[in-house]
Amino acid sequence: MGKVKTIARRTFLIGSAAVAGGVAFGVWRYKTPYANPLLGGLAEGEAALTPYVKIDASGVTLVTPRADKGQGAYHVQAALIAEELDVDLAAVKVDPGPPDRAYWNTALAPEAAAFSAPNEGFVQDALTGVLGTVMKIMGMQITGGSTTVADGFVKLRAAGASARETLKLAASEQLGVAVTELRTEAGRVIAPDGTALAYEELAEAVAGMEPVQDVTLRAPEEWRYIGKPMKRVEMLAKVTGTQDYGIDFEIEDMVHAAVKLSPQQGGTLVSYDAGAALEMRGVSGAYEVSGGVAVVADNTWRAFQAAEAVEAEWGEAAMPANMEAHWAALEASFVADKQDSRVRDDGDVEAALESGEVIEATYRAPYLAHAPMEPVNAVVRVGEGRVDVWTGTQIPRFVQASVAKIAGVSNEDVHVHVLMMGGSFGHRLEDDVVRQAAEVAVQMKGVPVKLTYSRETDMAHDYTRQIAMAKMRGTVKDGRVEAYDLGIAMPSVIVSQMGRQGLSMPGPDSQIVAGAFEQALAIPHHRVTGYRADPLAPVSSWRSVGASSNGFFYNLGLEELIEAAGADPMEERLRLASDPLARKVLEAVAEMSGWNGASLGPRRGRGVAMTRSFGVDCAEVVEVTDTDDGIRIDKVYVAAEVGRVIDPVNFENQVQGGVVFGLGHAMNCEITYDGGIAEQQNFDSFEGMRMNQCPDIIVRGLENGDVVRGVGEPPVPPAAPALAAAIYAATGVRLRQMPFSMFVEFAS
């Protein structure tokens, strides 16, 4: 299976460095190392590498560079290190680490450049080259795209193993006992006679040593943490109200700010009058910021009230006047000069369409807000020669650069402290709130300014999920799907998102077709074409990105063709499956759900969908009943191929959460803009799924593949199309646009 390997030095190099009072173990970046990653961040004498383990007199600290926005990333990373290091997870500290270019997220680059298409060719080479370079230049420390597990699976364990073996070597010298005689347990090296040395006692000795490089990672049979249910390190705090999030951060002399932004998304401020606001209790100032006005007060609520009281005149936002115009812009994008990519082009689609009766349909996916439970917020303090930022962010390096520019200091003088996030779903890949806090803070030197968005501001000024449209054409022959031509049009998410960071992204955008072009199905004549619409509303990465709309389109198109062929949705997918791993995923949900056709009796039905996204094949079967109160979702069966399930409890929780997320938005969520203003600004009009609508969700993780992958995103894309298919089976209503509540009612 290739899962147990001696570390290949060519891939990466374990390093260690002396740090104040001890030692750090980690990984050197391969190929072209950036400058010393920790310089400036640590005290004199501390040195350079991407550390995962720090040991000093006070104990062991596991450094977990991938941010945690609720997906258990801290926990998984800590467990991977502990697996080899032999420490008790409850007895160590976990530190998210400084923002640094050396925390290079290796798994994201290949995924972003994912045109590892079924067809080799110059387009693919060009794409991979272009995106790969861009990612490198940005030196991203980004948590997104389910990369946490993939990136860390070997590196973190290797760092733990190297640290362990080096500690044993140091102990061997101190005790005069051969290394092979020593064992490790619970943070101690133990000699045959029972003498035990705690890791912290060895820290100084280890600091001067070459780290042991040739370590063999433990075999799966020896694992104590991986694959076993774990208790998340922060769970106790989260259930007792003692976990602090960004919004809870406090520091001496801090003031509270709120903003009034242009009601239009992306609109500008022409003039304002804060006279009334400044009269209000506790209010101390008003400042112009990007897109609007900030007021400063001594309490969050007072700041909210005062922001409301600001009078302003606003400029126009650059976006179509209404939703009809947004949709019309997409409709007009299916033309040759807007073609962005056609990486999948099997057989002869044109010829096949000429020779059969063509089935056609159009599908739509709306703008969606990220709406994590915790509204975005940031604390910024601009001091003499030093700026501090405290915020929950997935892009600490971009934050650092943005704030440095505003404060007029160099990047190294900006210290970003990443705080626990109350969800993200991609929301915290943007940093407007930090910039606005910094814009106020530079005018209040020395004073920590906390800016908290109201829910309305958070939702109305979210950079939403892309709006998208797809057109399907296809033919069937002899009870089989013969030709499937799918065109997808959307504005480029990556261009919109990176544009806000001042970066231009040349070349085709893989996300326009992600979740469609790379599906593991062998249809004789099969083509997926991406069309890049002109920018409409500004958009950003939303949980599963392009696949969140494209998984819906792709499966629905396939579903309609299978129906036209008179085939069974599960059988035909199994017949078409071109990859044994994907077929096993389908077989798993077929078996779990006891699939024997889409009908489940009168007014009941089920549907199946499968999407490969972020390298994970994930299939779902959704069962519904058409009750007198509306559609009720009864059960969902999910299977996903992830190579290795690190923590089965957290895995199940994340998969269930992804299904709830996918179903909930498909049921009843959209953001619509009228005159540039979002018409949904709070959870009364953007609800998602609630407890009483939540089905039983039965989850299975498959471990047939060699590559370990994260499961944060993959359960989202197949949920909506499986639900649409189930509703069709139960009611005969074919849903081609989200949210489905436009066409059917759901029981509540």
Add this chain to the structure above:
Amino acid sequence: MQLTVDGATHDLDVEGEMPLLWVLRDELGIKGVKYGCGIAACGACTVHIDGEAVRSCQVLAEDVWGAVTTINGLGTPDAMHAVQAAWEEHQVAQCGYCQSGQVMQAAALLAENASPSDSDIDEAMSGNLCRCGTYPRIRAAVKTAAKTLAEG
């Protein structure tokens, strides 16, 4: 103005129309109570007043009619309430931000109805949004907590 919160009495000088949520968070520093929507649509701010679950974003400071219990007063990491212990056992939280409201809602439900049916649970909990989608675990944890409480 006087408020009793988690067993302690506080003298406060705040506007009568300041929502209890912000009195708790910003005036008393009780941060376990969370802001999610401000319009009674999410339940993140749920606390108890005289044992009843209320949305603290909707209760004005001047209208608080009894003793307030927050998540921080319900139990502590060393002495958890049965609901919190069940939440820990089932590893309910993902981001965790909604969970203090969920726990408070569930604790009030169980105080009133010692053995809630599935639909009792769904009904009582449906005002509490969880954007991370932890509902299946919440359901299971409520049942575990009910059992623990029944066993005394």
